[in-house]
Amino acid sequence: MNEERTPHQIVFSELKCGKRPQQKPKKRWLDMLKQDMREQNINEKEWRKVAANRNEWRRHIQQKTVERQEMQNLEAEERRKKGTKKRKCTVGNVRYADSQEREDPGGSTSTPT
Numbered sequence: 001m002n003e004e005r006t007p008h009q010i011v012f013s014e015l016k017c018g019k020r021p022q023q024k025p026k027k028r029w030l031d032m033l034k035q036d037m038r039e040q041n042i043n044e045k046e047w048r049k050v051a052a053n054r055n056e057w058r059r060h061i062q063q064k065t066v067e068r069q070e071m072q073n074l075e076a077e078e079r080r081k082k083g084t085k086k087r088k089c090t091v092g093n094v095r096y097a098d099s100q101e102r103e104d105p106g107g108s109t110s111t112p113t
Helices: 006-011 031-037 047-051 054-082
Strands: 088-091 094-097
Touching: 031 088
Parallel strands: none
Antiparallel strands: 088 094
C-alpha cells in the first residue's frame, strides 16, 4: 500500500500531538492487532512479509489458530486435574477470583461455591 494513501496513514500512524482525557488511552486497531498477534505467537516484525502472499498468510493463520486451540485445551485439562476453575464471582460491583474469600454485604465471610 502506498504510504501517501489515507488508509495507510490512519492504520500505521502514531499519536504525535493532541490532548487526551486523564484516563487510559483508547486502543487503536493496530494496537489490538499487535496484541492478537502476540497471543498467537506471530512475529510482529515479519507479519507484513508473510501477509503479502495471501495463501501463505491464510495457511500461517490457520496453523497458529490450531496451535493456540491445542494450548488452550492442554491448559483446560491441567485446570480440570487440579480441580480449579477459571471463573470470577461478582458481589455488588466487586469481582473476586473463585479461590479467594470474600465478605458479603451482610457482613458474613464466605467462600465461593
